[in-house]
Amino acid sequence: MTTEAQSEPVSDRVRRASKMIELMAWILASGAVAFAIVNIAFEMTGRFEEGPLSEFSAGLSIVNWFVAALKVLGAAVALLSIARRPCVSARVVNTLIWGASAVLGVYSLGSVGQAIGMATGLAGSSEQIDPAGITYVLAFLLAAAGFAVLAISHTRRSELGVGPAIVGSIGGVVLLGIILVALPMLLSAVGIMP
Numbered sequence: 001m002t003t004e005a006q007s008e009p010v011s012d013r014v015r016r017a018s019k020m021i022e023l024m025a026w027i028l029a030s031g032a033v034a035f036a037i038v039n040i041a042f043e044m045t046g047r048f049e050e051g052p053l054s055e056f057s058a059g060l061s062i063v064n065w066f067v068a069a070l071k072v073l074g075a076a077v078a079l080l081s082i083a084r085r086p087c088v089s090a091r092v093v094n095t096l097i098w099g100a101s102a103v104l105g106v107y108s109l110g111s112v113g114q115a116i117g118m119a120t121g122l123a124g125s126s127e128q129i130d131p132a133g134i135t136y137v138l139a140f141l142l143a144a145a146g147f148a149v150l151a152i153s154h155t156r157r158s159e160l161g162v163g164p165a166i167v168g169s170i171g172g173v174v175l176l177g178i179i180l181v182a183l184p185m186l187l188s189a190v191g192i193m194p
Helices: 019-045 054-080 090-120 131-158 163-189
Strands: none
Touching: 019 054, 019 131, 054 090, 054 131, 054 163, 090 131, 090 163, 131 163
16 A cells, blocks of 8 residues: 555545434434424523522523534534535544434433432432423433434444544533533632522
8 A cells, every 4th residue: 555545535425324314313303403492492481580490590591502502513413424425524423423422321311310319219309200301301312312323323334433432422421511510610600600
C-alpha cells in the first residue's frame, strides 16, 4: 500500500438502512419533536410560574429551553443516522447517535432505579408512583432502546468500529450530568435558582 493510498480520506458513504430502521428513525424523530413541543407548551402556558415550583420558575425555564433544543437535536440525529450522505461526517453522526443513546439509556435506568426506590420505600413514597409516571418512564425506555438500535445499525452500516461508540457514550453521560447536576448548580450560583 502506498503512502498516497493511506492518506486518502475514508468515505462518508454509509450503506442504506433497512426499511424497519428507517421507520424507527422517523418514529423516534417524531417523538423527540413531540416531546420538545411539550417543553414549548410549558413555556407558553407559564406552567412553572405558580404552585410549589414557582420560586424555581426562572431556572426551570432555562433548563426547559435547553432540553427542548436537545430534543430537536436528537430528532435531527435520528434522521442523520439513516442518511446515506449526511451533511456531516459519518464518524460525527455515529458519535452523536451513541451519545443520544447513552443519555436516554442512563436517564431511563436512573428513573427505573428511582421508581424501585419509591416502591420499596427507600426513596420517597410508593404513593408518588402514578400511571402518568409509569408511562413516562416506559416511553423513555423505549426511546433509549430505539436509539441504541439506530446506533448499532449505523455502526454496522458505516463500519466505523467502537471508537465513536465509546466517545459518544461517554459524551452522553457527561451531557446528562451537565443537565441534571452542573446546570442547576450554575443557575443557583448566579442566583437564578434558590
